Amino acid sequence: DEIEAGMSGGPVVDLTRGEVIGVVKARRHTGGGGLAVSVAQLRTLPMAATGQTGLYRRVMQAHDLYHYDRHLSDLDSRRTWTDVHDLLADGEADAYGGRGRLTPGERTTLCGLLAELPPPGSSEAVRELAEQARGEEPDGTLPAPLSWRDGLGLLHDPPGAGGEAAAVLRYATGVSVADHREPPAPGTDEELWDWVRTTAERLWRPLRRELAERHERGLAERERRRRQAAGHAALGHALRAQGLPAGPSVLLEAWAHGWEDVYDWRVSVLAGPARPGRVTPVAAGVRATLAGLPEALRAPLAEGFRRCDTHEAAALLEVAVAPELFGLAVDEWAVSGGVPVGVQRPVVFRHPEGTGSAAAGARWARVQAGPLLDQRADCSRGRPRSPSPDWLQGLPDTTVPVLCRDPAAEPTLGALHSVRDAGYGVTVCRRPPADPTASCAPFHRGLREEFTEAARGAVLPQRLQALRRRAHGADPDAYWAAGLALVWEDPDRSLPEDEPLQGDL
Numbered sequence: 001d002e003i004e005a006g007m008s009g010g011p012v013v014d015l016t017r018g019e020v021i022g023v024v025k026a027r028r029h030t031g032g033g034g035l036a037v038s039v040a041q042l043r044t045l046p047m048a049a050t051g052q053t054g055l056y057r058r059v060m061q062a063h064d065l066y067h068y069d070r071h072l073s074d075l076d077s078r079r080t081w082t083d084v085h086d087l088l089a090d091g092e093a094d095a096y097g098g099r100g101r102l103t104p105g106e107r108t109t110l111c112g113l114l115a116e117l118p119p120p121g122s123s124e125a126v127r128e129l130a131e132q133a134r135g136e137e138p139d140g141t142l143p144a145p146l147s148w149r150d151g152l153g154l155l156h157d158p159p160g161a162g163g164e165a166a167a168v169l170r171y172a173t174g175v176s177v178a179d180h181r182e183p184p185a186p187g188t189d190e191e192l193w194d195w196v197r198t199t200a201e202r203l204w205r206p207l208r209r210e211l212a213e214r215h216e217r218g219l220a221e222r223e224r225r226r227r228q229a230a231g232h233a234a235l236g237h238a239l240r241a242q243g244l245p246a247g248p249s250v251l252l253e254a255w256a257h258g259w260e261d262v263y264d265w266r267v268s269v270l271a272g273p274a275r276p277g278r279v280t281p282v283a284a285g286v287r288a289t290l291a292g293l294p295e296a297l298r299a300p301l302a303e304g305f306r307r308c309d310t311h312e313a314a315a316l317l318e319v320a321v322a323p324e325l326f327g328l329a330v331d332e333w334a335v336s337g338g339v340p341v342g343v344q345r346p347v348v349f350r351h352p353e354g355t356g357s358a359a360a361g362a363r364w365a366r367v368q369a370g371p372l373l374d375q376r377a378d379c380s381r382g383r384p385r386s387p388s389p390d391w392l393q394g395l396p397d398t399t400v401p402v403l404c405r406d407p408a409a410e411p412t413l414g415a416l417h418s419v420r421d422a423g424y425g426v427t428v429c430r431r432p433p434a435d436p437t438a439s440c441a442p443f444h445r446g447l448r449e450e451f452t453e454a455a456r457g458a459v460l461p462q463r464l465q466a467l468r469r470r471a472h473g474a475d476p477d478a479y480w481a482a483g484l485a486l487v488w489e490d491p492d493r494s495l496p497e498d499e500p501l502q503g504d505l
Helices: 039-044 055-072 081-088 104-115 123-134 148-154 163-176 188-200 205-235 293-308 360-369 389-393 412-421 441-454 457-472 476-481
Strands: 011-014 019-027 034-038 249-256 263-270 279-288 317-320 347-350 373-376 399-402 426-430 484-488
Touching: 019 039, 034 039, 039 055, 039 293, 055 081, 055 104, 081 104, 104 148, 104 163, 104 188, 123 148, 123 163, 123 293, 148 163, 163 188, 163 205, 188 205, 249 293, 263 293, 279 293, 347 457, 360 457, 373 441, 389 412, 399 441, 412 426, 441 457, 441 476, 457 476, 457 484
Parallel strands: 249 317, 317 347, 347 484, 373 399, 399 426
Antiparallel strands: 011 019, 019 034, 249 263, 263 279, 426 484
16 A cells, blocks of 8 residues: 555554554655554553553553444434444455454444453453464464453454454453453443343354353353452461462573673563463574673563563563573663662572472472571682582571672682582572672671561562662662572473574574
8 A cells, every 4th residue: 555645643544354553654755655653562652550550551441432432322423433444344245254253333342341341460361361262372473462452453363263253252251251450340341241142143153152151161260269369368468478479470581692792582471380381482682792681672571571560560580591690780670661670570590401409399399488598608707618519418408598709700600500409499699799898798697687587488589679679769778788689490480491592593
């Protein structure tokens, strides 16, 4: 299609589905089209604080309710966008005799009903429902879906029989029994299900039966989740002390590019214990310098966080790098909002090869339960030392080794390898202070007090995040925590087993 002069800023419309899918940015001087920006990029607007509704969700909700209200109104005889699309669709047919897609009126009504519901708890909840409706994993290259209506964009051209209309009705059925950020207004989820049943009447009888069965199962599962949540809420403080949520996390991997001082990297989403081994790629790159990594990774990490964060908590960031890079200041990178990522969310480091001992599982379980014991591993009374394997093996199973020197230099680099080989899944290290003559005693003293208050290893990622937040806020009692890093080898969050490509082969 040609882009004429003066069209910049105008809409790009999918005439088949009646959707505005982009905004014209520029035309080619020589003709033959131009450049447009997808409306999906609106999802990359800065995220709202945890627990708040962001600008993107508010704008899209207002947009859908506006068209919904105009479509239903009898007070105005002027044609609406839905009416115009009805004219565009005249004479068109699909492979299912007109039953493969929703009509313009049905789609406008559905978007309005979805807009009346509270937002989803997480992007992952939308993707899971879309996957169940499609019968396969949706396109992972699009920006993370942030609202229920974004899930509709993941249902285009589904595999199998039934077309988009069947997939959309399956998805809407799932939304009608889903959990939301807060309870929906009375009757709104039932109204969505009533719309599904009414719309399905023009489709196939087996699909109507399938949708009814999905709805019944969904109601039963939602009631079970609510009873379980009520039981957890009764535990009060015990619930808050559980540690990291079991949901997905963002994984950053980086590898040295041969002998050169540049690094290849990739960002992925780890599905977590609920789907062990499932990894969804977000982005990858090659030949970045250490100084250039923060800028190269800013947008990919922001997209990973959008996919994994919930309205209740910011997702964990796992950084899988060689031990000599455990001093990488990832926690100080500003990904969004100008706030360091280590202040916004828990950040942990991981060995790319995982733990190297059969005793790792038992040590991990005992450290999670506590009580925690700290043990200096690379210094003694301020002097450097290298721990022996026998000495490490003989420490109590609730021990957390603490290293206070530069992870990229000996003896700390060797100590990190020895600690891993001995099966320690939880270790604390730090970046070296700016003053190399500064005593490490305040660091060890502060960490011992933190371990005593934490009691259990399970809560360390959040407690160390709170320490970073205090240090960022210039709390004089948290100065010792500057540069703190937690090595966290959770056996329930297995790393990808594929070997990284070296360079841009």
